[in-house]
Each structure stands twice: as C-alpha cells, then as structure tokens.
Amino acid sequence: MEQDINIKITDRDGVTHDVLAPTDMAMNLMEVVRSYELAPEGTIGICGGMAMCASCQCYVLSDTALPEMQDDEEAMLSEAFDVKENSRLGCQIQITPEMEGLEVELAPES
C-alpha cells in the first residue's frame, strides 16, 4: 500500500525486522511494535501510550527527522533506566510518511 512506510526494528534479542507501518491509522511506533508482536505483550506499552512508563523506550539508529520531544516524554526518560543520547519513547512517535527508512532498536525491559 502506498501509504505504508518501511521501518527497521531491532528487538530485545538483537534480531532486526523489516516491517511495513501504516501512516493513515494514527499509529505510533510502540503500537507498530505491538502489532508485529516484536516484544511480548505486557512488556511494552504498559501505560497504553501516555509517556508514563518508559516500557516502549527505543534507541533511534537512523538520522531520520522525528517530532521534537515534549516535556512529558523528556521527564519520563529522565527517570527511566538504560537511557542513551538517542533514546525516545516509541509511544510519542506518530508514524508519518516522512519517516520512511527509520531504524530503531528496543531498549531492554525494565
């Protein structure tokens, strides 16, 4: 489908998956991971996508332009574990056509 984009997601076991993500279903990156079951249910998106649990933390590997971090995401990441320079919360990244080629790696479960 033409509104789908290609994303590379490396799961917590280090396996990289090429997935197609729809841009017209108001999905965020955390939901894409869940829809492909790349992390066990109950270990990702625990708060449902409110930037309140950091279970969807991921490391952005490509230099894709992403929406700027809002205060609540920044605050949550400041309390999370295994945080790196390129950490983002998947639930705060809405999938748009501009993200074609995005590459991310899931942070460890905590």
Next chain:
Amino acid sequence: MIKTDILIIGAGPTGLFTVFEAGLLKLKCHLIDALPQQGGQCSELYPKKPIYDIPAYPEILAGDLTHKLMEQCKQFEPGFTLGERAETIEKQEDGSFIVTTNKGTKHQAPVVAIAGGLGSFEPRKPLIHNIAHFEDKGVEYMIKEPEMYRNKKVVIAGGGDSALDWSIYLSDIASEVTLIHRRNEFRGHLDSVEKVQELKNAGKINLITPAEVIGIVGDKNVKAVVVKQAQHIEKEFEIQCDHFIPLFGLSPKLGPIANWGLEIEKNAIKVNNALDYQTNIPGIYAIGDVNTYPGKLKLILCGFHEATLMCQSAYQIINPGKRFVLKYTTVSGVNGFDGTRKEAPKAVVKKIE
C-alpha cells in the same frame, strides 16, 4: 481467616464491578490488592486522565470512574486486603481455595476471580551493581514506616511526585534529607515542587541535580552512596547516609500468580471465552486485562462484561443445582447486604377527572 464467596485478586475497575454483579446474585466478595488504594492502574498511573470509551460516559476521569464504581458496589459491603500481594493458592479438600498474601493474611473462598490487570505493581529498581546486597539493609524501594527514618541520614533518588512528597515529609523526621535527580526539572504537582524549593532554601533538604547514584558503600548496612554529578564538569563523590530510597515509580509484574499452575500465554492467563472466563483450574476465573483469548481486547468495558458472565458461572459453583434467572435491576431493584434497597418508584394509579 477471611471467608467469602468470591475472592477477587485485584481491586481495579473489573474487580470492583464484579462486587456489584456478584451482589445481585447474593454472593459476597473480598478483594486483595498490592496497592494501598482501590482503582488499580486508574488510580495509580493516571487518575487525572480522561477515558472516553466507558459506555454512557462521553468523558470520565480515571479517578472518578474508580469512585463511581466504589459507590455502585458499596451496598454489597466488599472486604478489602490492601497493600498486600496475593502470593500462594492452595486447593482444599472441599474444593475451596486458600489464598495467602505476602504478609501472611489468609483468605478462603469457593471461587477465585483474578482481575489482576497487568499484574501487581512492583517498584522499579535502579541499575546499581551492588544494590541487591543492601535491600532491607538501608535500601528501601517503598516507604512503609516513616518513623524508622527518625534522626537518620536519608538519600532519596527520583524526580516524580513520590520522591518530592517523601522528601518533604521526611525533612521533619530525618536528621538529613538529600534529594538526587538526573535533571534540574522535577515533574510533580506544582505545590510539591514549590515546597521542596522552599525547604531547599531553608537548608532542610539538600538537593543534588543533575546527578545520579551509581554505587552504594557499606559493609553490612548502607554507609554512603556514590553520586555522579554532571553539572559543568563531571565529578564523583560520596554522601554519608543510613538509608537510600530510590523512588522510580512502579511497574506491573504478573508475579506469583504466574506460578499458580495456570495456563499463561503472552503474559496473560488463558481462559475459556466461549463460556465463563474460567481458567484451566476449575473454580479459578480470570477477567479483565489479565486474561487472554482469541480476539481479546484490553478494555475496561470488556472487563465489565467478563465479570458479569463470570459471576453467573460462579453462582453455579457456589449454589450447585439451585435455580436462578437473570433479573433486571429496573424490575427487581437492588437489595444491599447493608439492608438498603434501591428500586424504581412505583407508577401512580389515579383517575383523571
């Protein structure tokens, strides 16, 4: 021993609504929850956030939903064991179950309904290599007994409401309170942030930001923590203390329920959704977010439906062979265990002249 008809594990929306549905069938309920208050995720994670898909509520705050559910079920006098986690379950010869909590409280019931959501909320532990060695020897992830910090030196880490609130509270009790956070900004209620600022200015709270505890020093008990501060230039130093309290929030874990012999799939309990949401162990049901079946949706409204069907099935276990038909509350009213009765007002029969 606490005895009841249906023992509910989890006092979130699904567990609370079960009390109402069971009450209509004259079944008594008791609920166990690891959190100190009712409401589950709704009160612990997002009490001030709106929910838009509760039927007939175009918008309701999660905290308000909890209050409404409490109000709806109160005439059925549910019992609560709060702040304790259901740990073990033992089947008795008479078919009933005894569930024991981590604090040793025992509960007995012929039917157990697990309405545990994503599991019990456990503290998130920071990744400090030797922290496990000092657990309960000066490291506490939750404050249960504030008096134990009287005249002690305390280091609190975290940037949310609990870190702020406990720093404020302990500043009156402990001899020294140090609050450490990775950023200069805290996220919490405005008045808590302002109060900490005030106490910092008054020299009652020692604030260290942006910094992180990276190690613990001590022999048997905590003697100091190693702090890495990143202001201007990075430096490491020790702070003498008797207690280190990391408050990094709670995350749900399925926990001991996973060892009850129940069939688990995708971190959830498999149930028979064609019939009554019973698990592979007869007499144990799983309802709400904690269960799974083909097509499962983790929605509060689905939990309500599952609770209702589960109660009908539980009635059969508790009252074998006893006849019963579903009644509408509009027709039959609601008779509380507390002697109250709610009913539709009678129609007036009067001649019009």
